[in-house]
Amino acid sequence: MEDIKKLEEFQAKIDAEIKIEPKDWMPEDYRKHLQRQISQHAHSEIIGMQPEGNWLLRAPSLRAKVVLLAKIQDEAGHGLYLYSAAETLGKSRTEYLNELKTGKAKYSSIFNYPTLTWADMGAVGWLVDGAAIVNQVSLQRTSYGPYARGMVKICKEESFHQRQGYEIIADMAKGTPEQKEMAQDALNRFWWPSIMMFGPHDSDSPNTGNAVKWKIKRATNDQLRQSFIDKTVHQAEIIGLTIPDPDLKWNEERGSYDFGEMDWDEFWSVVKGGGPCSKQRLKHYNDAHNNGEWVREAAKAYTDKQTSKQNVA
């Protein structure tokens, strides 16, 4: 009985756009949904460093290298902001990290695709970060306070990421015929995985109902995807590249682009761990974690020593 009353009060706060804070009562499903969503988001930022790290030592200029390094450092920071938000939901950092290490938790499938050429760094920034930004801008208004605050910070920092990617691909598109071909090839490979980053169609998305009612999500998968496509088509046109979708067509009536159907068999196969780089990404993450063992050991030994000194004094 009391729970029904609490649930009504909770929904009234959500409806009145009052943020939910860590110590407030919340339905168990709301907590679980956020734990899953925020930690997956955090894992994606962390794993997302790998495809770009692949090009760090081969960046074509010092400027490109400095920029890429700053961008990768931002991704690490964004992962940490998000783990902090996830931890306020009563689950420890170590628990979340273990779920990633063991492969129990998911991260965005896009990072299981390889980055084969420098043009891919352009496509990743322009399309992958571009799609992430559309999602994150909408999440700035999510109902859970710590998540919303994290998103505001992330969006502020993220704005240079997309521009740096677009600059790379625009430069290549106006380069030699080989460079232009490389840019087109990167677009061809990253287009469909990017628009699939928004997840399944609303009609096939079992978590959408409550997430919208509780304002965890402020827009549905299909709405966000449409918004991304509508703003990206023109960007491709002005640099002379072609989006690899023969069904892409302006729909005057809707004021939006119509587009072709995505390959959902591929989507689900990659989600379930069948992506070209899935095993490599997880192994690399675990190796990096295990290689840091001595640092954690040393830090702990130092703290223990300081504490015992203090106790003696």
Place this chain on the structure above:
Amino acid sequence: MSNTDSQGPIWEVFIQSKPGLAHKHVGNLHAADKEMALQNARDLYTRRQEGTCIWVVPFEAIVSSTPEDDEAFFEPSNDKAYRTPIHYVMPEGAKHI
């Protein structure tokens, strides 16, 4: 999980964005000790000239009120409008007050 797998305790981070302003809470992080906490705060929260001074405080040291305290703590001020200037009626024509 091994003993050394620990991420260390949580430290809350406060940043003063420029001299003259109050330190403001910006988030938290994990670190083994206070020096590492300060270093990590610098790397994590001030990559873009966000501030001129950082405080790190052990999460355990913060005492917070809870939603159950709301009524006792904050409702009494709802009916005390006389603590704000708009409560008072000034003679017509009075200036600079």
